[in-house]
Amino acid sequence: MPITLDSLSITEPAQQEYVDNGPEYPQYLSTWSMETYPPLEPRHVSDSEEPGLRANPAFPNLFPKGGDFKLSKLTPKIGSDVDGVQISALSPEGLDELALYVAQRGVVAFRNQDLKDAGLEKLMQVTNHFGPAHVHPTTAHPAISPHLHVVYRDQQLGRKFLEEVPDRNSSISWHSDVTYEVNPPSTTFLLGLAIPPTGGDTLYSSSTEAYKRLSPSFRERLHGLRAIHSSFEQDAESRSRCGPSRRPPIQTEQPIIRRHPVTKEPMLFVNEGFTRKIVGWKKEESDYMLKFLFDHIARGQDFQCRVRWAEGTIIVWDNRSVVHSAVFDYDEAHRRHAIRLTPQGEIPILV
Numbered sequence: 082m083p084i085t086l087d088s089l090s091i092t093e094p095a096q097q098e099y100v101d102n103g104p105e106y107p108q109y110l111s112t113w114s115m116e117t118y119p120p121l122e123p124r125h126v127s128d129s130e131e132p133g134l135r136a137n138p139a140f141p142n143l144f145p146k147g148g149d150f151k152l153s154k155l156t157p158k159i160g161s162d163v164d165g166v167q168i169s170a171l172s173p174e175g176l177d178e179l180a181l182y183v184a185q186r187g188v189v190a191f192r193n194q195d196l197k198d199a200g201l202e203k204l205m206q207v208t209n210h211f212g213p214a215h216v217h218p219t220t221a222h223p224a225i226s227p228h229l230h231v232v233y234r235d236q237q238l239g240r241k242f243l244e245e246v247p248d249r250n251s252s253i254s255w256h257s258d259v260t261y262e263v264n265p266p267s268t269t270f271l272l273g274l275a276i277p278p279t280g281g282d283t284l285y286s287s288s289t290e291a292y293k294r295l296s297p298s299f300r301e302r303l304h305g306l307r308a309i310h311s312s313f314e315q316d317a318e319s320r321s322r323c324g325p326s327r328r329p330p331i332q333t334e335q336p337i338i339r340r341h342p343v344t345k346e347p348m349l350f351v352n353e354g355f356t357r358k359i360v361g362w363k364k365e366e367s368d369y370m371l372k373f374l375f376d377h378i379a380r381g382q383d384f385q386c387r388v389r390w391a392e393g394t395i396i397v398w399d400n401r402s403v404v405h406s407a408v409f410d411y412d413e414a415h416r417r418h419a420i421r422l423t424p425q426g427e428i429p430i431l432v
Contacts (some may be wrong), residue, residue, distance in 0.1 A: 085130035111221030133343035160386035256354025267426030280411030
């Protein structure tokens with residue numbers, strides 16, 4: 082006799098009532114200070130300063146022989162999951178190897194981490210190993226340091242995303258962080274402090290694999306092109322809600338195809354968040370090409386991964402070679418709190 086839904090008796094586990102006892106990490110709550118800073122100066126990075134190039138490719142410090150850790154790939158093309166490796170305990174050599182491994186896999190979720198409890202000095206030590214810590218020009222940071230980027234939403238700030246942005250059909254917004262900077266970020270860390278029980282995942286898409294999927298003649302047409310990346314829109318949005326404008330907004334020309342300093346692979350370096358126009362092209366031509374590239378990256382589900390958050394998770398990604406998007410699908414009554422460590426990388430190399 083075939084089994085039907087009517088013949089099954091399924092009872093879902095009872096959901097515990099959510100009780101908000103306040104933030105567990107109040108020292109990392111947002112402040113909206115209005116201090117200003119001078120424009121960032123270009124930073125030239127030598128090969129000896131790139132952690133991934135210093136790393137031992139056998140990973141003896143990150144994944145020591147006989148170590149009690151678990152390592153698995155999220156997908157063949159992008160993403161890994163690691164348990165049993167404490168980032169806070171890594172030596173400088175281990176951090177170099179982390180940079181290499183993240184460059185190879187694009188994004189890595191490290192589980193059961195204690196770095197969030199290690200204090201500001203340790204957070205800055207880890208960040209500065211990969212480059213000078215970036216201060217975001219418009220978003221919130223904790224009072225204890227402008228170098229920590231806060232991601233925060235709770236019941237008070239829990240309006241549904243689509244109510245906040247009524248002209249959008251989806252919360253998905255693919256981007257790489259602050260690519261308008263002359264030195265965009267490199268190996269980037271997001272430390273989960275408060276995680277909703279379900280939802281709130283982060284999506285990642287490989288710009289390296291997106292490049293490979295293009296036909297050779299199409300890739301050749303893109304080589305040598307530059308595009309304008311702009312912070313003006315982000316600055317205007319912050320000013321519209323009386324938020325900070327810590328540095329003058331800028332536009333920076335970045336290569337559409339850049340070479341990764343560690344893997345040496347070419348990759349697309351455009352994102353819908355900040356890339357505005359191809360230099361030297363008419364607006365209609367530029368809009369048409371950029372829309373194709375944005376859609377290509379967004380629709381490539383066979384070179385994407387979805388990272389599920391859990392208590393104690395740190396997600397580390399290579400901001401040069403992947404784009405990402407938050408997913409605003411969790412119950413707005415629950416708190417979602419994280420801090421981002423954002424080291425400045427090298428000036429992108431034109432291919």
